[in-house]
Amino acid sequence: MNQDLAEMALEDDIAGNDEAAPETVPVPRSLVPHLSETAILLDIDGTLLDLMPTPREVWVPPGLAKTLKRLVERTGGALALVSGRSLNDIDLIFAPDVFAAVGGHGAEMRIELNSDSVAAHAPPMDKELKRRLAAIAKLSPGILLEDKGYSLALHYRLAPQAEKAIYEAVSLIRADLPNAPIEVLPGKYVCEIKHSGFTKASGVLELMTREPFKGRRPLFIGDDVTDETVFAIMPDFDGLAFSVGRRAMGVSGHFDSPNDVRQFLTHLLDDESDAGRP
Numbered sequence: 001m002n003q004d005l006a007e008m009a010l011e012d013d014i015a016g017n018d019e020a021a022p023e024t025v026p027v028p029r030s031l032v033p034h035l036s037e038t039a040i041l042l043d044i045d046g047t048l049l050d051l052m053p054t055p056r057e058v059w060v061p062p063g064l065a066k067t068l069k070r071l072v073e074r075t076g077g078a079l080a081l082v083s084g085r086s087l088n089d090i091d092l093i094f095a096p097d098v099f100a101a102v103g104g105h106g107a108e109m110r111i112e113l114n115s116d117s118v119a120a121h122a123p124p125m126d127k128e129l130k131r132r133l134a135a136i137a138k139l140s141p142g143i144l145l146e147d148k149g150y151s152l153a154l155h156y157r158l159a160p161q162a163e164k165a166i167y168e169a170v171s172l173i174r175a176d177l178p179n180a181p182i183e184v185l186p187g188k189y190v191c192e193i194k195h196s197g198f199t200k201a202s203g204v205l206e207l208m209t210r211e212p213f214k215g216r217r218p219l220f221i222g223d224d225v226t227d228e229t230v231f232a233i234m235p236d237f238d239g240l241a242f243s244v245g246r247r248a249m250g251v252s253g254h255f256d257s258p259n260d261v262r263q264f265l266t267h268l269l270d271d272e273s274d275a276g277r278p
Helices: 002-007 064-074 087-094 127-139 160-176 200-207 225-237 258-275
Strands: 038-042 079-082 100-103 108-110 144-147 151-155 182-187 190-195 217-222 240-244 253-255
Touching (some): 064 258, 079 200, 087 100, 127 144, 160 182, 200 225, 225 240
Parallel strands (some): 217 240
Antiparallel strands (some): 144 151
């Protein structure tokens, strides 16, 4: 199994006939550098953790926190979670463990685990604008409102029929406020509105200028449209990018599910241990 771990969900899946998929080749384990030379960057929802009907229902499977902590040790601290969630929300999910993270789609960052979060110059969303957007949740039962401070998310996994109405309502507000510095991020059963000028990619770009990430080869895994900005910058660092659940453009390959990602991370530790044996 170890022999094929870095090819897991890659070699067989890439051989499909999806015309929209990028032309890629399997990624052998030998292309993944030693963990001491790697920066591991991981999206959370739909990548590390399985998607749930509501954001509050996600849970950390047994063993995952231990795997992440071991990877932190093996990489010398160069592991970060890259999420649209706020740092506070990330910490609640993984409590009592704390990890380096880029939160709020690049709006905030924490590198040193014992330090305060570093805001990436992103101002909070205007209160009146947030109030108008929040009112969209009243369009249908099942629309869940999530206030992330720097952004507002409307989840409709429990009300999929409301998708069109949600986006139409957001468009009307944007038309009424054409100068508002916001952008809309469509996701998996979620419409997120955030302050423009900040993305996961901008957060990762800053992260990669800081120790212990600086000078390392990043390995990024993500699943959603919001992760595509990070996929796009991986070549700038000679990095590796993998998508989850779908074949995204500009990636080296993809995993079928978060469970495959978790197994891959676990076996990265096994591979590293095997490499150090005589």
